[in-house]
Amino acid sequence: MKIHGRTYRSVWLDEDGWAVRILDQTLLPWRVEELRLETAEQAARAIVTMQTRGAPLIGAVAAYGVALAMRSRPEALAEAVAMLGATRPTAVNLRWALERMTARLTPLPPEARAAAAYAEAAAIAEDDVETCRRIGRHGLALLEEIAARKGCVKVLTHCNAGWLATVDYGTALSPIYQAHDAGIAVHVWVDETRPRNQGALLTAFELGAHGVPHAVVADNAGGHLMQRGEVDIVIVGTDRVTRRGDVANKIGTYLKALAAADNGVPFWVAMPHSTLDTRLTDGLAEIPIEERAAEEVTHLTGPDAEGTLRRVQVTAPGSGAANPAFDVTPARLVTGLITERGRCAASEEGLRSLYPERF
Amino acid sequence: MKIHGRTYRSVWLDEDGWAVRILDQTLLPWRVEELRLETAEQAARAIVTMQTRGAPLIGAVAAYGVALAMRSRPEALAEAVAMLGATRPTAVNLRWALERMTARLTPLPPEARAAAAYAEAAAIAEDDVETCRRIGRHGLALLEEIAARKGCVKVLTHCNAGWLATVDYGTALSPIYQAHDAGIAVHVWVDETRPRNQGALLTAFELGAHGVPHAVVADNAGGHLMQRGEVDIVIVGTDRVTRRGDVANKIGTYLKALAAADNGVPFWVAMPHSTLDTRLTDGLAEIPIEERAAEEVTHLTGPDAEGTLRRVQVTAPGSGAANPAFDVTPARLVTGLITERGRCAASEEGLRSLYPERF
Numbered sequence: 001m002k003i004h005g006r007t008y009r010s011v012w013l014d015e016d017g018w019a020v021r022i023l024d025q026t027l028l029p030w031r032v033e034e035l036r037l038e039t040a041e042q043a044a045r046a047i048v049t050m051q052t053r054g055a056p057l058i059g060a061v062a063a064y065g066v067a068l069a070m071r072s073r074p075e076a077l078a079e080a081v082a083m084l085g086a087t088r089p090t091a092v093n094l095r096w097a098l099e100r101m102t103a104r105l106t107p108l109p110p111e112a113r114a115a116a117a118y119a120e121a122a123a124i125a126e127d128d129v130e131t132c133r134r135i136g137r138h139g140l141a142l143l144e145e146i147a148a149r150k151g152c153v154k155v156l157t158h159c160n161a162g163w164l165a166t167v168d169y170g171t172a173l174s175p176i177y178q179a180h181d182a183g184i185a186v187h188v189w190v191d192e193t194r195p196r197n198q199g200a201l202l203t204a205f206e207l208g209a210h211g212v213p214h215a216v217v218a219d220n221a222g223g224h225l226m227q228r229g230e231v232d233i234v235i236v237g238t239d240r241v242t243r244r245g246d247v248a249n250k251i252g253t254y255l256k257a258l259a260a261a262d263n264g265v266p267f268w269v270a271m272p273h274s275t276l277d278t279r280l281t282d283g284l285a286e287i288p289i290e291e292r293a294a295e296e297v298t299h300l301t302g303p304d305a306e307g308t309l310r311r312v313q314v315t316a317p318g319s320g321a322a323n324p325a326f327d328v329t330p331a332r333l334v335t336g337l338i339t340e341r342g343r344c345a346a347s348e349e350g351l352r353s354l355y356p357e358r359f
Numbered sequence: 360m361k362i363h364g365r366t367y368r369s370v371w372l373d374e375d376g377w378a379v380r381i382l383d384q385t386l387l388p389w390r391v392e393e394l395r396l397e398t399a400e401q402a403a404r405a406i407v408t409m410q411t412r413g414a415p416l417i418g419a420v421a422a423y424g425v426a427l428a429m430r431s432r433p434e435a436l437a438e439a440v441a442m443l444g445a446t447r448p449t450a451v452n453l454r455w456a457l458e459r460m461t462a463r464l465t466p467l468p469p470e471a472r473a474a475a476a477y478a479e480a481a482a483i484a485e486d487d488v489e490t491c492r493r494i495g496r497h498g499l500a501l502l503e504e505i506a507a508r509k510g511c512v513k514v515l516t517h518c519n520a521g522w523l524a525t526v527d528y529g530t531a532l533s534p535i536y537q538a539h540d541a542g543i544a545v546h547v548w549v550d551e552t553r554p555r556n557q558g559a560l561l562t563a564f565e566l567g568a569h570g571v572p573h574a575v576v577a578d579n580a581g582g583h584l585m586q587r588g589e590v591d592i593v594i595v596g597t598d599r600v601t602r603r604g605d606v607a608n609k610i611g612t613y614l615k616a617l618a619a620a621d622n623g624v625p626f627w628v629a630m631p632h633s634t635l636d637t638r639l640t641d642g643l644a645e646i647p648i649e650e651r652a653a654e655e656v657t658h659l660t661g662p663d664a665e666g667t668l669r670r671v672q673v674t675a676p677g678s679g680a681a682n683p684a685f686d687v688t689p690a691r692l693v694t695g696l697i698t699e700r701g702r703c704a705a706s707e708e709g710l711r712s713l714y715p716e717r718f
Contacts, residue, residue, distance in 0.1 A: 029675035190678070192656070194553060194577040197673060200656075204675035216656055216680040218553040219579050220611025224686035227613070227643060252579025254586070258617040284586060297551070297559075297575055300659060302671030310669045312661030314556060316388035316563035319549070321575040327583035 001163045001170075001177055003032055003209040009168045010057050011064065011125060018071060018118075020064045022052045025164060029205035030303055037061075040069035040080045047087040047094075054165025055239070056128045056272065058088060059097035063121035066101045070117040074110035077102065093274055097124055125167045131272045132169035134340035139175025139235065139270060142338075143184060146232045152185040154232045156222055159191070159250035160198040161237025161270060162206040171270035172237040173206065175338065180212045188214035189225060193250060195296040195323060219252050223259035234260050234267045235338070241269070241276050243359070245331030245346030246283025251324055257333035266335040273340060276351065278358045283328040290325045297321035360522045360529075360536055362391055362568040368527045369416050370423060370484060377430060377477075379423045381411045384523060388564030389662055396420075399428035399439045406446040406453075413524025414598070415487045415631065417447060418456035422480035425460045429476040433469035436461065452633055456483050484526045490631045491528035493699035498534025498594065498629060501697075502543060505591045511544040513591045515581055518550070518609035519557040520596025520629060521565040530629035531596040532565065534697070539571045547573035548584060552609060554655040554682060578611050582618035593619050593626045594697070600628070600635050602718065604690030604705030605642025610683055616692035625694040632699060635710065637717045642687040649684045656680035 001008065014021050020037040026049065027033050035051060037043045043065030046052045052061045062084045069080030081098050088094055104120045105113045146153045161172035169177060180186050188207055193199035200216045207214040217225070225231050234256055240248040247253070247269050260267035280286045298315040315321060334346035344350035352359045360367065373380050379396040385408065386392050394410060396402045402424030405411045411420045421443045428439030440457050447453055463479045464472045505512045520531035528536060539545050547566055552558035559575045566573040576584070584590050593615055599607040606612070606628050619626035639645045657674045674680060693705035703709035711718045 189681070192553065192674070194551065194579055200674040200678075202675075204678035208675055208678050214678065216674045216678050218610065218656055218682070219577070220553055220609075220614065220686075221681065221683055223613040223617065224610060224648070224683050225681075227687070250579075251577065251583060254582040255579065255614040255618060258582065258621055259614060262617055289583070297577055300661070300671065300673055302659070302673045304669050304671055310663050310671050312659065312663050312669050312671055314659055314661045315551070315559040315575045316561075316567055318567050319559075319563035319573065319575050322548070322580065322584075323577070324580055324583050327579075328586070 001168060001206065001210050009129075010054070010164055011052065011061050011167060020061070020068065022046060022061060023164070024051045025053055025202075026051050028164070029201050030309065037064070037068065039072070040065040040084060043068060044084050044087050047084070055093040056166040056274065059093035060121065060125040060128060060167050062087070062094050063097045063101050063124045066098065066105070067114065067117035067121045070105065070114040074113040077105055077113065096274065100124065128167040129169065131340040132166050132171060132174050135171055135270050135272060135338055136169050136174030136178040138340075138342050139268070139338040140178045140182070142233060142266070142268065143175055143179040143186065147179070147184045150232060152187055153179065154187050154189065154230055156189040156225065156231045156234045156256065157191065157203065158199065158236045158253050158256055159193045160202040160206070162203055164202050164206055170206075171272055172235045173203070174270065175235065176212060177210060180210070186212060188212060189222065189231060190214050190216045191219050191222060191252065191256070192216055193252065194219055197300070198250070222256050226259050226263040226265050231265050234265060236269055238269050238271050238275050239326060240280070240287060241271050241337065242280040242283045242286070243278040243351060244281050244348050245334060245337065245351060246287075247329045247331070247334055247346070248283060248287045248326050249329065251327050254327040254329045257329040261333050267333060268335055269337050269346065271337045271339050273355065276355060276358060284330065287328055289327070292323045292325045294321040294323055297323050360527060360565065360569050368488075369413070369523055370411065370420050370526060379420070379427065381405060381420060382523070383410045384412055385410050387523070388560050389668070396423070396427065398431070399424040399443060402427060403443050403446050406443070414452040415525040415633070418452035419480065419484040419487055419526050421446070421453050422456045422460050422483045425457065425464070426473065426476035426480045429464065429473040433472040436464055436472065455633065459483065487526040488528065490699040491525050491530060491533050494530055494629050494631065494697055495528050495533030495537040497701050498627070498697045499537045499541070501592060501625070501627065502534055502538040502545065506538070506543045509591060511546055512538065513546050513548065513589055515548040515584065515590045515593045515615065516550065516562065517558060517595045517612050517615055518552045519561040519565070521562055523561050523565055529565075530631055531594045532562070533629065534594060535571060536569060539569070545571060547571060548581065548590060549573050549575045550578050550581060550611065550615070551575055552611065553578055556659070557609070581615050585618050585622040585624050590624050593624060595628055597628050597630050597634050598685060599639070599646060600630050600696065601639040601642045601645065602637040602710060603640050603707050604693060604696065604710060605646075606688045606690070606693055606705070607642060607646045607685050608688065610686050613686040613688045616688040620692050626692060627694055628696050628705070630696045630698050632714065635714060635717060643689065646687055648686070651682045651684045653680040653682055656682050
């Protein structure tokens with residue numbers, strides 16, 4: 001997508017054809033700076049420090065990390081894969097991407113590995129772009145239908161499920177970008193998404209840089225906006241979907257789903273195939289919820305009037321904080337799932353109709 | 360209530376018996392400093408600058424401001440009332456307190472007004488304390504019942520409806536203080552309450568200073584906590600209650616009411632008589648919602664590691680924000696109202712049973 005008129009992906013090959021470039025996401029939205037990665041170690045470090053983040057994206061960056069390793073030491077494939085795999089041990093996409101690289105490269109003689117690794121990493125990145133593009137196309141139909149009735153489509157989204165978390169397009173934001181690029185009037189309500197503020201920082205940045213009209217709102221505001229008819233549709237991403245359609249996503253998603261149901265607002269979840277987990281059924285009972293550091297609630301970092309980044313306390317001194325990072329929205333509150341294969345109901349029947357091979 | 364062992368009210372007479380003392384709430388929770396008010400002009404300034412805030416409290420401070428005026432210029436009653444009334448033009452309690460002072464003092468000769476004004480201001484403050492104390496007593500019964508079944512009572516609250524907003528006890532927090540002081544184990548989940556963070560700043564400060572166990576959570580977390588059985592009861596305050604029991608309160612209250620209903624968690628509203636507005640019926644249609652400055656969403660102030668207060672930006676540069684300050688929770692989602700006259704259903708029948716003279 002675009003940053004102030006220039007087209008970007010979140011990972012790409014440099015002009016020399018072998019070094020890898022990413023955006024340093026720890027500096028966003030305050031500064032747009034590119035990082036050049038020349039070694040697998042640099043790629044691993046960029047993942048650990050969250051200079052690159054988002055489940056689909058780190059899979060692609062790790063794959064390019066393997067390619068960089070194969071360029072200098074093609075005999076050390078297992079070593080490179082182990083190092084890159086240790087960066088974010090719980091990320092499903094990361095493991096999947098590294099397994100795909102291993103399967104492709106292991107049978108090859110060392111001298112053939114570098115070229116094959118670049119090709120496979122490019123394929124992984126292109127697969128992600130195509131998945132997100134298709135999610136956008138299937139979601140676009142929903143926005144077109146609303147636009148035909150109402151003119152401007154008012155969408156509410158939570159957290160960041162945009163192109164910065166994938167290679168391009170994003171998941172929940174992909175239909176929005178495609179609608180905007182097709183000339184449909186869109187206005188996006190961007191949930192701030194406390195405590196890490198991915199909405200206020202990354203989603204707002206993405207939408208602003210691409211030129212999509214939007215406004216940040218406190219996470220508290222969405223219910224009120226729906227009561228007043230100010231939201232036509234909610235679209236969010238997901239970290240995991242169970243076989244019956246329960247949806248784990250960033251903390252606070254469940255509250256918006258409740259408000260959507262109470263006000264008759266459609267609540268859609270953009271789900272790439274990689275987040276469907278058919279081993280699980282009951283999301284509330286079976287999905288473990290990560291409890292993160294209290295400091296994410298008690299402190300915030302942002303620039304002061306001079307542009308200097310400052311970390312400030314935002315809770316009463318001495319008060320502790322709890323910080324569950326995700327919640328589970330029961331399938332009964334989900335209008336439907338938008339996937340790269342089309343839309344379906346958030347139910348086992350719905351998912352089975354699109355992904356029969358997974359059941 | 361107490362601040363680290365010392366008993367406070369939020370407004371009181373100084374030792375000399377005529378000057379008025381308040382806590383400078385603009386410095387809380389970072390510093391506890393008292394302000395001495397010697398003139399009506401100083402009282403007015405403290406209200407305008409929000410050094411003192413909270414609807415019940417500013418009524419009491421304004422009444423004491425009239426007393427200070429009567430001490431120096433008892434013939435200028437109307438002038439003092441007009442000046443104090445202009446500080447926060449929309450506050451119902453402020454107008455009500457000043458009208459009560461005017462009615463009491465106007466018939467008196469100037470030389471009798473100062474003593475009568477101090478007595479009337481004290482009566483207004485005591486009335487507020489007694490109202491809040493009784494709300495606490497009627498709410499305490501709910502907490503005692505839960506404690507008898509479960510041991511520790513886990514309460515979730517939103518915004519600040521504590522003693523800092525009243526003269527003492529608070530409204531929603533009054534049952535919590537009374538339960539804690541009675542030896543009942545209480546744990547309070549304190550909603551941060553974006554964008555002004557009254558929960559993370561004032562409620563957390565109050566509870567911590569009085570010694571009540573609590574943890575701050577992002578506003579996004581409450582639904583998840585209820586799903587996991589971590590909330591036994593929700594108690595919030597209110598800015599206005601309609602004759603049929605619709606409740607206007609800080610933005611985000613409605614989302615917690617939805618989650619409470621979805622999880623079978625009782626949702627109670629602490630309502631002093633002054634917030635019942637029997638002229639209104641349909642809260643959603645009839646209560647205007649204040650839209651406040653975008654800067655409350657886009658910027659935050661807090662101390663850095665050295666203790667220097669810094670104002671930082673917390674949203675992407677160039678992105679706008681919307682900031683509705685209140686929302687309306689329909690009566691159907693409210694388990695009941697806790698008033699100084701007892702508890703009742705959030706309905707016209709319920710309210711009529713406690714306040715027949717208002718209908």
